[in-house]
Amino acid sequence: MNLSTAAVTVLTTADPAEKVRLSRRFAEEWRTGAISQPVAAPLPDRPARPTEPQLLPVRDMPPRRKGGSAAGRTALVHALAHIELNAIDLSWDIVARFGSDMPKKFSDDWVQVADDEARHFDMLSHLLESQGSRYGALPAHDGLWQSSQDTAHDLAARLAVVPLVLEARGLDVTPAMILNLRKFGDDAAADALQIIHDDEITHVAAGRRWFEYVCAEKGLEPIPTWQTLVKTYFKGSLKRPFNEVSRSKAGFAAAFYEPIAD
Known part of the structure; x- marks a missing residue:
């Protein structure tokens, strides 16, 4: 497998947990040399997404609750988890879209970023579960x-x-x-x-x-x-x-x- 194929596999995976698992697996395989250099490859215009959360225009997002309420903190963590999920895809996209024309260290850096973003999403997802919620339970904006x-x-x-x-x-x-x-x-x-x-x-x-x-x-x-x-x-x-x-x-x-x- 080359790195572009790995990136496209992540980008076309809708399930967030599987997207995290693949990201972390491919990052480790890249570091050990099991995945070869990226090559020019067609990329999806948009990454695959689960049926939830509901994606809304920014203008239609409900106002975030302020203060120290548990619901407000859960909404904050959910919003951050959504950002991290998009960040996983942004990292793999930059690797596959531009990596074949750049030094190997470029791919090293952005695969590490993808691995970090996957770890972040996983951490926030588990935090939501500990708060009695889950990723997808609240709407998210579609501008990212x-x-x-x-x-x-x-x-x-x-x-x-x-x-x-x-x-x-x-x-x-x-x-x-x-x-x-x-x-x-x-x-x-x-x-x-x-x-x-x-x-x-x-x-x-x-x-x-x-x-x-x-x-x-x-x-x-x-x-x-x-x-x-x-x-x-x-x-x-x-x-x-x-x-x-x-x-x-x-x-x-x-x-x-x-x-x-x-």
Whole structure:
């Protein structure tokens, strides 16, 4: 099996538990050399999805409950699990779509990200079950895959938007979620989010590293190129405050994002 075939297998698997199992298996097989280098291959426009959760436009999503209620915390964990499920597919998509034209280390990095995202989803799924719920029990929004479709033609654009906007935003908002969860005594959820936050630093670092590589290959300056791509392909604004400590750990300097922030 080559890595593109493995990636397409994950992308076309609808059951979340099976998607996690395959992701973790293929990541280990890639690390041991049992899976060969990616080759150019046709990819699905959208990943396979289970019948639940109900996917809604962002504008139609019910408002998330605030405060320390158990229902509100469950809704938060469900929303994060949905993000992680999409992140699994985004990671495999970047490997299969662009990996055949990149150094092996590129695939090494994004297979590791896929493995991390699968582990995160599994962790959050079990957390939902411990709260008397399950993934799919609540509606989720259907906008997360749009960034993949918008940047399917351009690796620089994909790196600019997915790890360096969407995942970097996770670094900004997660610490406050952790503090709030601990405030209401939900240490299990807080511990899970801390793991996710720390892993996301390495994901943003990979995005920044490969974005700079692509820019160097094309003779482009990274900072203005990133700003132009974000303005072109990101449907939204960069929102303050930024977690500059965590972003800096990923090597993602404020000179990239501060000049174009909302």
